[in-house]
Amino acid sequence: MSVSAVNLLDLDGAALEELVASLGERPFRARQLKRWIHRHGAADFDSMTDLARSLREKLRGRAVIAAPAILSDSVAADSTRKWLLSVGERDAIETVYIPEPDRATLCVSTQAGCAVNCVFCSTGKQGFSRNLTTGEIIGQLWLAEHGLRADAFRNAGQADRIISNVVLMGMGEPLQNYDAVLPALRLMLDDDAYGLSRRRVTVSTAGMVPQIDRLAHDCPVALAVSLHAPDDALRDELVPLNRKYPLQVLMAACRRYLRSAPRDFITFEYVMLDGVNDSDRQARVLVELVADLPCKFNLIPFNPFPGATVRRSAPERIREFAARLQAAGIVTTTRRTRGDQIDAACGQLAGAVDDRTNVAARAGHGARVVPVRTWTE
Ligand code: SAH
Ligand code: SF4
Secondary structure: OOOOOEEHHHOOHHHHHHHHHHOOOOOHHHHHHHHHHHHOOOOOOOOOOOOOHHHHHHHHHHEEOOOOEEEEEEEEOOOOEEEEEEOOOOEEEEEEEEEEOOEEEEEOOOEEEOOOOOOOOHHHHOOEEEEOOHHHHHHHHHHHHHHHHHHHHHHHOOOOOOOOEEEEOOOOOHHHOHHHHHHHHHHHHOOOOOOOOHHHEEEEEOOOHHHHHHHHHHOOOEEEEEOOOOOHHHHHHHOHHHHOOOHHHHHHHHHHHHOOOOOOOEEEEEEEEOOOOOOHHHHHHHHHHOOOOOEEEEEEEOOOOOOOOOOEOOHHHHHHHHHHHHHOOOEEEEOOOOOOHHHHOOOOOOOEHHHHHHHHHHHHOOEEEEEOHHHHO
């Protein structure tokens, strides 16, 4: 393998076609490659039996199929599963698999750390380390889908497609890593790769307005917007990005997005913070804010982390807040908080090497953890 070998996980369909053309091969070879890699989970070229031997030879010298290495793999009692993945010396990211009776969702990270620095988010508190590559983003789906399929095959002797939904709600702000996220989204939707429906792929954003518009044009998928406050004064504090794109600007972007969105509503996420954003008055202002916007609300009870300066609202307060939105005709769900830390970790994980031990300790609380030795040094 040469030092500059291209990682095929970095390439969407169009880029694979370019690569294949540069090797003097016909375009249908790109489709074959894509199917082997993403449909069948092939990690080497020898297994690609219907690919001409000469092409396999060319690829062997120039290309690799390399997903992030698994540092730990933990399964909670409710079958939620989390992988901690290495993305270089200093950085680790998380991927979470959430099986439910009617769907199976993978929560994917897009950055190591995050620059937005929301008050209630542990990822933000770690600061920004770097953008993930397309290969590191789609590599999370590749690892999870084909790993889970291999497990199912071992247990039941057969395995169909497993993951039905992907949410970009792990570490990082996806729309601050637009150029790497876009090809990954395209692969998720590609029938020769994962073939997911646009309605079942969700980008969650703290409100990157120009990129919301670009996404509407380039690859409209379901959109979730992290709102967390009903007015600019509070949102400026909780989600500092609001100072750049204040609420009315953000609401206008949501309205524009709906013209090309695969769903006819925007999902608003709202972290419930005790005494900060959970009053009846704030529920009323929130209802006014979204009055002419088709939307659903997802209330997220705050998941605490060491050093956090905010607290979770009481269950009764969350119920009352939800009831007020529902009374105004807004479909409102409250995200289930599972008893263990494996679920709580979504959007919260520390990325730096120094923090990895803590991450393992947290993941281990109520979960079965399979640590890998190399990750402590
Ligand atoms: N950066 C994107 C996506 C990743 S965060 C965004 O902010 O939308 C995914 C979701 O988890 C967001 O709605 C975020 O506000 C929420 N979140 C972050 N920290 C949290 C915490 N400590 N407790 C509960 N939800 C949290
Ligand atoms: Fe970044 Fe999202 Fe966390 Fe805010 S909530 S710091 S945007 S990951």
